[in-house]
């Protein structure tokens with residue numbers, strides 16, 4: 036997730052406006068920043084790695100001439116956070132500049148074709164192909180800038196919100212979107228484009244939301260929306276935005292956590308666009324290893340637990356999920372050169388996870404990393420790492436980064452299964468197709484169930500403790516639902532594999548005791564129904580997360596939340612955890628706690 040901004044102003048210095056707007060977009064990424072402006076037929080650029088304030092102190096981002104320009108704040112995905120990879124990126128002739136938020140999936144192929152035609156690339160980013168492709172189309176086909184941008188976008192696959200400026204047509208910014216957010220702000224003396232409304236809200240409250248497949252030509256006195264496919268005109272009037280500055284930061288949501296829960300469909304789509312190369316490399320290491328440990332803390336550990344079921348069921352690969360703080364004590368002596376450690380950490384900086392990695396490195400084990408932060412310590416100590424590309428997560432409770440971790444791990448399990456010839460091609464095709472549908476399924480759960488979950492939170496808000504139970508891979512979902520409720524709503528809760536509940540925990544149950552069952556219709560369903568009966572017999576209030584239309588469990592439960600039909604069991608934690616995230620969120624709100632800042636917790640735990 037990056038932030039883009041553009042400003043076409045009738046008077047004054049665009050650079051200063053862009054700099055201030057990028058500060059307001061900093062929550063979208065903060066490992067590099069850059070600006071480009073046009074003045075007297077020339078392109079001016081300043082960019083570097085580092086936080087906006089650091090780069091400004093070094094380069095003075097306000098000191099660029101001209102009243103039209105673009106800017107970018109970066110969250111690295113392709114290419115390390117270095118000066119050369121910072122946006123804007125420019126063409127060979129230094130006439131065109133582009134900023135981009137998203138991922139161009141076919142960039143390697145396009146880059147090769149452009150290099151064969153003589154284009155020289157400066158960065159390791161996917162973005163740079165956009166600007167060279169526009170240059171190629173302008174030069175070779177004599178297209179206008181708008182035509183060239185549209186043609187270039189037709190040749191590119193992936194997600195983007197882009198803004199392009201050029202000395203060839205210095206009075207305009209051309210921006211466009213596919214699956215990455217883009218809004219236009221219409222001021223008295225200037226028109227803006229941005230990844231998000233807060234970027235221009237202090238300047239204007241008139242906003243036009245741009246849709247997928249549209250481009251916009253922005254000048255200092257207006258905007259024109261066209262379809263990328265055929266440059267057909269689209270009429271859309273600005274809307275008045277009445278958000279307070281605080282609401283604006285959270286895009287109108289009351290809390291970052293709720294915003295991040297709602298961002299999951301988009302975050303998952305990005306995670307489905309990971310670079311093949313890294314997935315393949317990591318799969319090779321997982322295949323070759325004599326033993327594989329999945330090491331993490333908190334929510335990331337729950338992703339590891341779910342992954343151990345995925346690897347075993349799909350690829351017949353036994354893996355050992357282990358809480359990082361226990362790793363050295365339990366396996367420190369036996370881990371060796373033939374062991375592989377897949378460390379999973381959203382932040383890449385969790386002290387317990389890094390300590391486990393250090394212990395394993397010390398004994399020459401291979402370290403693989405899955406993280407959300409390129410440039411984090413975990414990426415530096417890993418032989419291979421994958422960046423899950425969820426964008427910054429501000430809420431202390433991990434939500435969108437959990438489902439994205441699951442999505443990456445599922446992709447790895449699928450590849451491993453393929454490599455090992457353990458499942459038929461038909462099954463692989465089916466699972467891949469289902470994985471592609473997961474972002475939409477998650478969206479459906481949010482849209483269809485949020486109101487009901489809000490009411491459930493109202494009903495159960497005064498309960499003093501909860502059980503979360505599931506079998507098989509749903510044990511991980513149950514554990515994650517419990518952690519969310521405990522950490523933000525401060526409700527003590529117990530989570531167990533449902534089969535284990537009768538070996539002790541059931542003694543806590545008395546009439547009215549709330550028990551949340553995670554029950555997708557997998558092989559465990561029959562046994563789960565047995566466990567529901569045991570709890571019901573003792574007067575428990577059953578809240579079941581079920582597949583749409585599961586009448587049998589509906590009849591047993593006091594309350595139920597439905598998830599779309601047809602989700603394979605190994606993918607079920609992704610949609611089935613969504614109701615639990617929302618339930619924890621609304622319980623916290625009902626109990627008057629701030630879900631974004633739970634007491635005693637930090638987003639990244641850097642002490643052991």
Ligand code: M6R
Pocket residue numbers: 332333334335379380381382383384385388431432433434518522636638639640
């Ligand atoms: O950054 P990490 O994924 O390594 O963080 C691990 C845990 O500290 C983290 O998941 C924590 O449990 C969250 N508060 C969960 O919401």
